[in-house]
Amino acid sequence: MTDNSDHGPEPYVVDIEKDTVENPNFRTTRWTGKNIQLTLMSIPVGGDIGLEVHEQIDQFLRLEQGSGRVQMGPSKDDLSFDREVGADWAVFVPAGTWHNITNIGEEPIKLYAIYGPPDHLHGTVHPTQVDAENDPNEH
Numbered sequence: 001m002t003d004n005s006d007h008g009p010e011p012y013v014v015d016i017e018k019d020t021v022e023n024p025n026f027r028t029t030r031w032t033g034k035n036i037q038l039t040l041m042s043i044p045v046g047g048d049i050g051l052e053v054h055e056q057i058d059q060f061l062r063l064e065q066g067s068g069r070v071q072m073g074p075s076k077d078d079l080s081f082d083r084e085v086g087a088d089w090a091v092f093v094p095a096g097t098w099h100n101i102t103n104i105g106e107e108p109i110k111l112y113a114i115y116g117p118p119d120h121l122h123g124t125v126h127p128t129q130v131d132a133e134n135d136p137n138e139h
Helices: 016-022 129-134
Strands: 027-032 037-043 058-065 067-073 081-086 090-093 098-103 109-116
Touching: 016 058, 016 109, 098 109
Parallel strands: none
Antiparallel strands: 027 037, 037 109, 058 090, 058 109, 067 081, 067 098
């Protein structure tokens, strides 16, 4: 059975690759501390994270599986940064940057994101992107 627990802010160690690849949910917060947060994501074929911006949050994302198209820019209408990424690639998103990752491969993208400071409420689990979009606690 998959563990959907948020183990923060207690001390915690994890096999991050295994945990990320086995995550079935669109979003699972795995560890939420005072200054950073670990979130696991599963993006279905043809799906995406959803175009978004975090004004005060830097973000590090690492793909463990799949391939995607990363778009970033200063506004939602100016995504001038456009790159393809695959397993073992890292993506750095500066605070205030609009961004999206679209799955362009033939298998789900499995990735983890580290936010600084945390972006989601402790214990957040969204089985699907629709659940995330309908969550009143999300922006």
